[in-house]
Amino acid sequence: MAVKYTEDHEWVAVDGDVGTVGITEHAQEQLGDIVFVELPDVGKAVVKGDEAGVVESVKAASEIYAPVSGEIVAVNEALADAPGTANTDPTGTGWFFKIKLSDMGELDGLMDEAAYKDLIG
Amino acid sequence: MTDATLKSTPLNALHRDLGAKMVPFAGYDMPVQFPLGVLGEHKHTRAKAGLFDVSHMGQVRVDGDRAARMLETLVPGDIAGLTAGRMRYTQFTDADGGILDDLMVTHGGDHLFVVVNAACKGQDIALMREAFGDTLTELADRALLALQGPMAVDVLAALAPQAADLTFMTGAAMDVAGQPCFVTRSGYTGEDGYEISVPADGADALARKLLEHADVEAIGLGARDSLRLEAGLCLYGHDIDTTTSPVEAALTWSIGKRRREEGGFPGAARIQKEIAEGTTRKRVGLRPEGRAPAREGTEIVDADGTPVGRVTSGGFGPSVEGPVAMGYVARDHAAIGTSLSLMVRGKPLPATVVKMPFVTPGYKR
Structure with a gap:
């Protein structure tokens, strides 16, 4: 399963043609304590770069972007009651949504782990 | 972090030692949060x-028998009525009754001790200098620490037993761990606690001494903001400014009876009229669902979707365990229990007008 990263500090783990999306460890550190996550509706079609949700810390709100184009096929309902999971396990149980990719080629435009590590220094 | 134009407080090295995330705030390099x-x-x-560095705020001393009467020409609070050791919250108002800044004034026995906001201190000091001339001394060589929370009294009394004798909104000069300090039982969190004015060169040692106590943690500006919001306290430049009067801001309680009758402060005509007749809008607490x-x-x-106001401070209240906000709404919608909606990302979010503070205050009266 390939994991790719965006400049907005999101990750997408692709299994077949479905990608699971969340924020990186670096992103959760920068955001601080997450108190609310607004997720897209299942069935919604999104284009790469679209605003797909919002993550709010005590202090501020930040957009979540669709890292790739496709249809939202699942969202992490558990975040509604336990948004802090996005802090404690951002790359595991703190995932945001799953997206059925409409263009697998878009993955080539994202960073691999080594490139992402270079980005965050 | 390398911005050379930013000023730093005497606790800057301590913040860095503690691993603070630093941000520019009101021209100062300040900790927004610590690793906690x-x-x-x-x-x-x-x-x-919690121990807060609020050394960026302006501290001023005014001497002379006329100090209280002269300060009353700038603020609507009853300053002449303050007895030795007592403190009061008030605002500098302008000729139109708008708020130039809010401040704390303590009767220090032979002087007045005034604390103003960091962002406004240049303007405030210029305003006071005009009234007071050289009876005003800017205490630029002093730091200001706030120790807030239910354990603050035990922590501070161990270093300065006299601190336990103070009640809410009183102050006194006292030695704290060998430093000559001016201590008030006040704060900006809704909790019991103290603000400690300490010589700048002793501030680092005092802060480290307080942090040695197992119950004390360093607290940044992020939590300072969420604490004061839950406590229903105004943040200048957000909840109050020159476009809001103290009456609209629901601060009429801070204007003494004598001052309401006599006036004699900037904008008195408007403020007296508003006290008598009410205002078209009012600052209220809001609890989003x-x-x-x-x-x-x-x-x-x-309910019809007609705009009736705007949120001036809002966020997540960690102790309330939910969102809290304050803002100005039209008079007809300001009653406690009124159902309103907040337009969040284009969608109406139901909310109710509620009494503030959002948490039960811990003040020791």
């Missing part, structure tokens, strides 16, 4: 004791 994080710092302050916070600037609408 905003949520943890907020809850720690409500449960035990669900978990989504409504931030500053959010439009407030009534």
Whole structure:
């Protein structure tokens, strides 16, 4: 399963043609304590770069972007009651949504782990 | 972090030693949070004791028999009525009755001790200098620490037993761990606690001494903001400014009876009229349903979707365990229990007008 990263500090783990999306460890550190996550509706079609949700810390709100184009096929309902999971396990149980990719080629435009590590220094 | 134009407080090295995340605030390099994080710092302050560096704020001393009467020409608060050791919250008003800044004034026995906001201190000091001339001394060589929370009294009394004798909104000069300090039992969190004015060159040692106590954690500006919001306290430049009067801001309680009758402060005509006849809008507390916070600037609408006001401070209240906000709404919608909606990302989020503070204050009266 390939994991790719965006400049907005999101990750997408692709299994077949479905990608699971969340924020990186670096992103959760920068955001601080997450108190609310607004997720897209299942069935919604999104284009790469679209605003797909919002993550709010005590202090501020930040957009979540669709890292790739496709249809939202699942969202992490558990975040509604336990948004802090996005802090404690951002790359595991703190995932945001799953997206059925409409263009697998878009993955080539994202960073691999080594490139992402270079980005965050 | 390398911005050479930023000023730093005497605790800058301590903040860095503690691993603070530093941000520019009101021209100062200040800690927004420590490794504990905003949520943890907020809850720690409500449960035990938090230490805040508020040295960026302006501290001023005014001497002379006329000091209180002269200050009354600038503020609507009853300053002449303060007895030795007592303190009061008031505002500098302008000729139109708008708020130039808010401040704390303590009767220090033979002087007045005034604390003003960092962002406004240049302007405030210029205003006071005009009234007071050289009886005014800017205490630029002093730092200001706030120790807030239910354990603050035990922590401070161990270093300065006299501190335990103070009640809410009183102050006195006292030695704290060998430093000549001016201590008030006051703060900006809704908790019991103290503000400690300490010589700048002794501030680092005093702060480290206070932090040695197992119940004390360093707290940044992030939690300072969420604590004061839950306590229903105004933040200048957000909840109050020159476009809001003290009456609209629901601060009429801070204007003494004699001052309401006599006037004699800038904007008195408007403020007296508003006290008598009411205002067209009022600052209220808002409790949004669900978990989504409504931030500053959010439009407030009534049941028909008609705009009736705007949120001036809003966020997540860690102790309330939900979103809290304050803002100005039209008079007809300001009653406690009124159902309104907050337009968050284009969608109406139901909210109710509620009494502030959002948490039960811990003040020791």
